Amino acid sequence: xxxxxxxxxxxxxxxxxxxxxxxxxxxxxxxxxxxxxxxxxxxxxxxxxxxxxxxxxxxxxxx
Numbered sequence: 001x002x003x004x005x006x007x008x009x010x011x012x013x014x015x016x017x018x019x020x021x022x023x024x025x026x027x028x029x030x031x032x033x034x035x036x037x038x039x040x041x042x043x044x045x046x047x048x049x050x051x052x053x054x055x056x057x058x059x060x061x062x063x
Contacts, residue, residue, distance in 0.1 A: 045057055046063050049061075049062045050062065
């Protein structure tokens, strides 16, 4: 019975490791997407402030 218990535990550990690896990959992907979204948002804000000649974000600068 001991060998079967060891096999079950090993299988469960492998499942948990695979899930952790997948979660880490997903977090990395989301962090990259967030960084790209921030860059795009900043470019959009600069273009909008330049077009409207108005300080939209309140930083004291236009563009």
